[in-house]
């Protein structure tokens with residue numbers, strides 16, 4: 442599991458570690474790790490040209506010490522100090538002693554640069570970049586040099602990933618001691634580029650993580666795998682209430698996802714039974730009410746449902762786990778959802794989340810982490826917020842899961858239907874609701890990447906690639 446910690450937690454861990462180490466040792470560890478990554482990116486350090494953007498905090502100190510290491514290896518390193526009076530004193534002295542040079546005012550430092558090190562501001566930053574730093578961030582973005590951010594891209598909020606105003610766009614971010622939430626959640630994640638972690642011995646307290654990202658081995662451990670004694674009912678039956686005369690395809694795609702989620706059988710209830718069976722003859726279908734459809738261990742309700750509120754209400758009243766998606770989110774009675782005893786999983790995209798919260802869509806997009814938490818608390822439900830970085834939050838606080846496998850190609854019609862069927866099937870197979878949501882997002886993203894290879898994908902191809910994604914996860918774990 443990859444975990445990310447809030448600035449407060451990082452600061453507390455930092456104080457505890459500093460108390461046990463000689464002064465400056467932590468910054469030396471950080472700078473050494475940063476210099477190693479810079480050297481790797483440069484390929485040949487000797488004769489290369491490096492620009493440091495140096496703010497007046499310790500973030501700038503890291504940049505100066507790393508710059509000193511590169512200068513000692515023969516790089517030409519020039520530092521742009523945002524505030525010459527307040528630059529990290531010892532770092533600047535070390536930098537100068539190693540042959541580093543401070544840029545003159547108005548000097549065209551970016552011309553011919555191979556690498557730009559962004560040490561403007563790290564976890565001590567508040568708000569977007571200050572005015573003086575903005576032209577530097579722009580020039581870095583326009584130069585062909587590789588941009589490496591120190592700890593965080595300057596200007597992104599470490600705790601939320603929010604970007605208010607301008608921020609540095611990094612190719613690589615070298616982060617120290619712990620991932621920060623803003624590196625894993627959009628829009629910050631997108632500014633960070635590839636994130637490299639440097640272990641400086643920081644040990645944030647157990648149970649304090651803000652975010653968790655499953656990795657292959659976590660998912661492999663959670664996947665439901667049948668035993669010798671399993672039969673289809675023991676493996677779980679998932680019920681799907683989706684599709685309408687107008688949107689029969691949503692039912693087909695939700696069933697396609699459900700057939701690949703590990704449940705032993707899929708029961709479809711609704712008006713698209715004909716379309717479902719002709720595509721997937723293994724589905725058990727009926728047209729009546731969900732309550733009369735026979736045993737299920739979890740329901741999926743909503744994709745392409747149109748205005749069929751009565752079938753939805755039937756499902757919401759069931760005492761098994763229920764996933765509500767798409768039209769279901771619009772139709773569901775909020776009080777009934779909140780009053781459910783069995784687990785509920787809501788799977789909105791940003792627009793649907795905004796409607797449920799009564800806020801503008803822009804709020805959800807800018808503050809995904811706060812929005813998903815708020816929604817989960819308000820509905821007493823687990824919420825999977827789909828989008829550029831899919832997040833899954835439980836109703837009782839605790840770490841939010843962030844999906845690391847997403848791809849922008851998944852923003853395609855019907856892909857959410859596949860996801861809802863898949864997650865519902867995992868619920869029916871017995872996964873906890875947070876696990877079902879995050880494992881489904883993980884497999885769904887992986888499947889999309891497998892079929893896409895950089896080209897557009899159709900939702901049914903994503904469903905078709907799910908068995909391959911399972912196999913990848915189990916093989917590589």
Ligand SMILES: NC(=O)C1=CN([C@@H]2O[C@H](COP(=O)(O)OP(=O)(O)OC[C@H]3O[C@@H](n4cnc5c(N)ncnc54)[C@H](OP(=O)(O)O)[C@@H]3O)[C@@H](O)[C@H]2O)[C@@H](O)CC1
Nearest residue numbers: 455468497498499500562563564565566567569570571592
């Ligand atoms: N944690 C750890 O274990 C370790 C931490 N380490 C490093 O320390 C970093 C944290 O250092 P830090 O606390 O000195 O704060 P930092 O990020 O340099 O920012 C403060 C400066 O930025 C300024 N400023 C503020 N907002 C701004 C904005 N929007 N735009 C522009 N400027 C802005 C602010 O100005 P002021 O408000 O003072 O005028 C002040 O000058 C951390 O990220 C990591 O790199 C490692 O060395 C070792 C282990």
Ligand SMILES: [K+]
Nearest residue numbers: 562591593595
């Ligand atoms: K930075």
